Amino acid sequence: MKLKSFSGGLHPPDSKEYSAHKPIERCPLPEELIIPAAQHIGAPADICVAVGDQVKKGQVVANAKGFVSVPIHASTSGEVIAVEPRLHPMGRELPAVVIKPDGLDQWQESLRQNDPEQFDVEGLKNLIRDAGIVGMGGATFPAHVKLSPPKEKTIDTLILNGVECEPFLTADHRLMLEESERIIDGINILRKVLGIDKAIIGIEVNKPDAIEKLTSDCAPHNIQVQPLKVRYPQGAEKQLINACTGRQVPSGGLPMDCGVVVQNVGTAAAISDAVRLGRPLVERVATITGPGIVEPKNLRITIGTPLQYLVDQCGGLNGEPAKIIMGGPMMGQTQLSLDVPAIRGTSGVLLFRDEDLPKKPAGPCIRCGRCIGVCPIHLQPTTIAAYARLEMIDEAENYNALDCIECGCCTYICPATLPLVQSIRHAKGGIMAKRRKI
Amino acid sequence: MENPLYLSSSPHIHSGETTDKVMRLVIYALLPATALSIYFFGLPALSVLLICTLGCMAFEALSCKLMKQPLTLVDGSAALTGILLALNLPPSTPWWMSLLGAAIAILIGKQIYGGLGYNPFNPALVARVVLLISFPVQMTSWTAPAPIGSGLDAVTAATPLGEMKTAVMLTGKLPEMATSGFGNYFLGNMAGSLGEVSALVLLLGGFFLLFKKVISWHIPISFIGTVLIIGGIFWLLDPSKYPNPLFHLITGGLILGAFFMATDMVTSPATDKGMLIFGCGCGLLTVLIRLFGGYPEGVSFAILLMNACTPLIDRYTRPKIYGQVEQKA
Numbered sequence: 197m198k199l200k201s202f203s204g205g206l207h208p209p210d211s212k213e214y215s216a217h218k219p220i221e222r223c224p225l226p227e228e229l230i231i232p233a234a235q236h237i238g239a240p241a242d243i244c245v246a247v248g249d250q251v252k253k254g255q256v257v258a259n260a261k262g263f264v265s266v267p268i269h270a271s272t273s274g275e276v277i278a279v280e281p282r283l284h285p286m287g288r289e290l291p292a293v294v295i296k297p298d299g300l301d302q303w304q305e306s307l308r309q310n311d312p313e314q315f316d317v318e319g320l321k322n323l324i325r326d327a328g329i330v331g332m333g334g335a336t337f338p339a340h341v342k343l344s345p346p347k348e349k350t351i352d353t354l355i356l357n358g359v360e361c362e363p364f365l366t367a368d369h370r371l372m373l374e375e376s377e378r379i380i381d382g383i384n385i386l387r388k389v390l391g392i393d394k395a396i397i398g399i400e401v402n403k404p405d406a407i408e409k410l411t412s413d414c415a416p417h418n419i420q421v422q423p424l425k426v427r428y429p430q431g432a433e434k435q436l437i438n439a440c441t442g443r444q445v446p447s448g449g450l451p452m453d454c455g456v457v458v459q460n461v462g463t464a465a466a467i468s469d470a471v472r473l474g475r476p477l478v479e480r481v482a483t484i485t486g487p488g489i490v491e492p493k494n495l496r497i498t499i500g501t502p503l504q505y506l507v508d509q510c511g512g513l514n515g516e517p518a519k520i521i522m523g524g525p526m527m528g529q530t531q532l533s534l535d536v537p538a539i540r541g542t543s544g545v546l547l548f549r550d551e552d553l554p555k556k557p558a559g560p561c562i563r564c565g566r567c568i569g570v571c572p573i574h575l576q577p578t579t580i581a582a583y584a585r586l587e588m589i590d591e592a593e594n595y596n597a598l599d600c601i602e603c604g605c606c607t608y609i610c611p612a613t614l615p616l617v618q619s620i621r622h623a624k625g626g627i628m629a630k631r632r633k634i
Numbered sequence: 635m636e637n638p639l640y641l642s643s644s645p646h647i648h649s650g651e652t653t654d655k656v657m658r659l660v661i662y663a664l665l666p667a668t669a670l671s672i673y674f675f676g677l678p679a680l681s682v683l684l685i686c687t688l689g690c691m692a693f694e695a696l697s698c699k700l701m702k703q704p705l706t707l708v709d710g711s712a713a714l715t716g717i718l719l720a721l722n723l724p725p726s727t728p729w730w731m732s733l734l735g736a737a738i739a740i741l742i743g744k745q746i747y748g749g750l751g752y753n754p755f756n757p758a759l760v761a762r763v764v765l766l767i768s769f770p771v772q773m774t775s776w777t778a779p780a781p782i783g784s785g786l787d788a789v790t791a792a793t794p795l796g797e798m799k800t801a802v803m804l805t806g807k808l809p810e811m812a813t814s815g816f817g818n819y820f821l822g823n824m825a826g827s828l829g830e831v832s833a834l835v836l837l838l839g840g841f842f843l844l845f846k847k848v849i850s851w852h853i854p855i856s857f858i859g860t861v862l863i864i865g866g867i868f869w870l871l872d873p874s875k876y877p878n879p880l881f882h883l884i885t886g887g888l889i890l891g892a893f894f895m896a897t898d899m900v901t902s903p904a905t906d907k908g909m910l911i912f913g914c915g916c917g918l919l920t921v922l923i924r925l926f927g928g929y930p931e932g933v934s935f936a937i938l939l940m941n942a943c944t945p946l947i948d949r950y951t952r953p954k955i956y957g958q959v960e961q962k963a
Contacts, residue, residue: 434957
């Protein structure tokens with residue numbers, strides 16, 4: 197049988213063998229937790245605690261500001277020892293609440309266990325928003341916003357993203373293997389919120405154990421497990437929708453424009469906790485890995501734990517680190533230091549040594565066309581990049597630069613080692629700046 | 635941590651594909667045909683090969699030095715141009731013509747536009763055509779193969795395509811060699827330029843490139859397919875005047891051109907659809923020149939003419955992007 201997939205893309209070496217077989221371990225609490233007010237796409241939350249305050253685990257420390265925003269919670273009990281700008285994974289100092297754990301890890305008393313059956317759609321959405329649930333694949337888009345499509349959009353399919361197509365990352369894989377009941381419970385809640393029946397979990401066939409486990413566990417729930425061909429970037433929303441349903445999200449549109457809502461499997465698990473246990477999003481599973489780590493692991497981390505502490509839990513550094521990446525090697529962000537905290541969108545921490553980094557200088561484009569072949573949007577990356585280098589922003593726009601999902605396949609494959617996606621990002625910035633001016 | 639950390643935007647890994655690897659694979663694919671040409675034509679072939687290859691590399695180094703640019707010999711493209719040029723020349727080419735060809739290929743065909751990646755025309759073919767037009771006598775005096783150890787002397791002979799053209803022009807009929815028993819040309823037993831002599835080993839090299847995914851099937855298949863179809867139509871119309879399409883296939887430079895020259899990435903379209911149009915255009919022009927043109931062989935001219943169309947083809951074959959669909963109401 198031909199496996200479902202999308203057109204374009206490529207298959208970089210998985211490098212998942214570092215951590216795929218390691219069960220999730222709970223990472224102990226560090227000396228201090230750094231909890232930034234900005235951990236999601238949208239307006240940063242408003243900090244509502246002061247230095248000296250005693251906080252409980254799950255207590256709101258920053259309130260949501262507007263609809264596309266979520267509250268931020270204390271991820272353990274303890275004392276607020278600072279409210280100040282701290283180095284953020286985004287690369288600059290941003291407001292954060294610093295908590296010194298008291299070691300008791302006590303939940304706030306007012307948090308209640310709920311029965312999802314007793315809530316209506318709005319009630320469930322409020323629970324999800326108040327728990328600070330965001331897309332946990334790394335995009336951190338507030339979940340309740342995706343679950344509130346305008347009336348004129350008909351949603352008929354819920355897709356769960358269990359693809360984890362980024363090399364090295366295995367957190368979702370382990371979650372699917374070890375905690376399928378949380379994921380399935382979250383899917384049932386999501387279906388109730390959306391008022392639909394159809395749910396598909398997309399998983400690539402390089403995780404046969406997860407496919408087998410979920411297929412048997414999902415059988416009584418009418419949830420379809422869809423095995424997919426191994427192909428990056430299948431975990432990108434648009435590609436996953438295409439692979440699972442054959443539909444395409446219209447250019448410039450959202451998944452809801454083709455009747456689909458996509459949520460990460462980790463997000464589904466967090467939604468289950470939020471509704472059934474009343475517990476906000478204060479921890480997540482992340483893969484700490486790479487050749488620069490002595491013993492790669494999948495850790496259940498408390499939000500706000502500094503990366504240095506996570507590295508220490510994994511046997512420390514293997515050699516001198518040259519690049520610290522939050523997320524995967526294809527789309528992750530490089531970090532200024534190991535002092536930054538892991539946040540809600542931290543799916544992994546990847547350490548490379550100097551010898552692990554590609555360093556060939558860029559040469560001239562030989563028009564081999566490989567970037568066109570691998571582009572999952574079917575753009576002409578080398579053409580857009582050439583326009584971008586010449587600051588010909590209108591031409592780049594005309595070649596659909598804004599449709600680029602920045603997956604990095606073009607740069608990865610380029611034999612001239614040209615920074616193609618980087619140039620396209622530059623063009624996208626220019627196009628957006630021009631549109632703001634008009 | 636003593637050393638500073640690298641900060642960069644993603645991606646942070648690379649496939650390891652490089653331009654020099656691509657060039658090296660094409661050179662490997664040409665080695666069997668190169669070796670066979672030396673076997674058939676002996677020392678003269680070797681000297682043409684050496685002068686062209688070393689000449690191209692020397693002119694490449696010279697232009698880098700003159701333009702104060704880093705030396706680009708390591709990317710292998712100059713050596714490849716040299717080998718391709720040699721394979722497009724008769725074995726009897728005098729040394730000064732080989733050297734002149736190398737200079738034309740690198741200086742006028744390539745570096746004047748800015749070097750690798752910027753030349754609109756295939757450099758080796760530019761050189762071949764300049765030489766052909768400037769020195770028609772030397773460029774069309776061929777020798778019959780005299781395999782090393784066979785004891786044969788190199789004797790002047792016509793290429794199969796040349797013999798056919800002369801006969802058709804004089805008598806209006808195909809000569810006998812073009813109607814039957816031309817199968818042994820497949821193994822290279824014919825007069826011609828270095829790289830025209832063996833269809834078989836060139837095909838092996840071409841399949842190697844396809845297998846290694848250095849080239850895609852689109853250009854060679856559409857090029858050769860068009861020659862077979864258009865050539866076949868004429869043959870069916872009048873088999874006494876027009877040759878069997880298989881004669882088109884195994885004589886002359888069709889296979890060399892379709893697998894190694896037309897597929898030059900710099901000068902051919904970048905999309906699948908564009909490559910198909912490009913290949914069909916090359917095939918059509920080749921047959922028209924062979925059957926109705928003044929020159930017996932048309933592959934070089936066909937590819938150069940289509941090179942000129944490449945920007946136009948690219949402009950009209952932009953792929954349909956993901957999401958260009960009707961918005962669901």
